[in-house]
Amino acid sequence: MSADSKPAVSPFQARKGWSQRSNQLFTVIVWGIGICTILFICALLFLILQKGLPKLELSFLHGLPSEIDPGGGIGPMLFNSFYVLIISLLISIPLGMSAGIYLAEFAPNNKFIGFVRICVEGLASVPSIIFGLFGIAIFVEAFEVGLTILGGAVSLAFLNLPVLTRVTEEAIRAVPSEMKNASFALGATHLQTIRRVLIPVALNGIITGICLVAGRAFGESAVIILTAGVSTSGEMWDFSLFSPGATLAVHLWYVQSEAIVPDASEIADKAAAVLVFVVLLINVLFRLPLYLNARKTR
Incomplete structure (x- = not known):
């Protein structure tokens, strides 16, 4: 065998490498979707709360409504x-x-x-x-x-x-x-x-x-x-x-x-x-x- 020749890759090793790459890709996708969903929920909650909470007063919580x-x-x-x-x-x-x-x-x-x-x-x-x-x-x-x-x-x-x-x-x-x-x-x-x-x-x-x-x-x-x-x-x-x-x-x-x-x-x-x-x-x-x-x- 010459020094420049490379060992052949077995089908098992090829499938194992593809499975690892697929697993890493799936993990990245799941993490990305999860983080985006959490950020969207947090942004929605922040948008609702920051518009109303700073204006809240105790009289608003127990006061009567006005027409x-x-x-x-x-x-x-x-x-x-x-x-x-x-x-x-x-x-x-x-x-x-x-x-x-x-x-x-x-x-x-x-x-x-x-x-x-x-x-x-x-x-x-x-x-x-x-x-x-x-x-x-x-x-x-x-x-x-x-x-x-x-x-x-x-x-x-x-x-x-x-x-x-x-x-x-x-x-x-x-x-x-x-x-x-x-x-x-x-x-x-x-x-x-x-x-x-x-x-x-x-x-x-x-x-x-x-x-x-x-x-x-x-x-x-x-x-x-x-x-x-x-x-x-x-x-x-x-x-x-x-x-x-x-x-x-x-x-x-x-x-x-x-x-x-x-x-x-x-x-x-x-x-x-x-x-x-x-x-x-x-x-x-x-x-x-x-x-x-x-x-x-x-």
């Missing part, structure tokens, strides 16, 4: 947003988790249950205005209670129920079967296994689902407009379930489209900043217990 004069607040709408959110979560979380646990642990594997799962997945993607029309049919036409906080909260609970059901079912199914079998081997009943093994292990996924539906419910407007109206009772702390229940998201839409106050644009900027900030705060508050629990177990 004509400038300087109105969002107090009743902000209170209604939290009030409707809490009521809807109190209804949807127990029902959604129970339905998800049933589908994951107790439901038989037959065509009917498969059809039920398809229906749940379909309802999870139905536009929110459909649930608003359902709320009108139930509370406004059938029960004749009018546009109320109760109708808005229950309609929001129906909106969130399919998502919570699917999230809970998938989170329970993601728990390793070895943990479930080990609990049975130690003599635990099915109910004890669900309470002390499956739910604690799946809690991270369940909390994620609750964060998603809570943020969606807090910022929902179509359902509230159709079932709770676009006005409030005019009181800051009105706990009546049969009062009109316009929320912050509805007020933001109303200010941008219907209001005649001269500072409508400024009110909209501040209301949008408050809305985004509260949604972020809800996610932090729901995840804080998980973060503290993870630090304790380390």
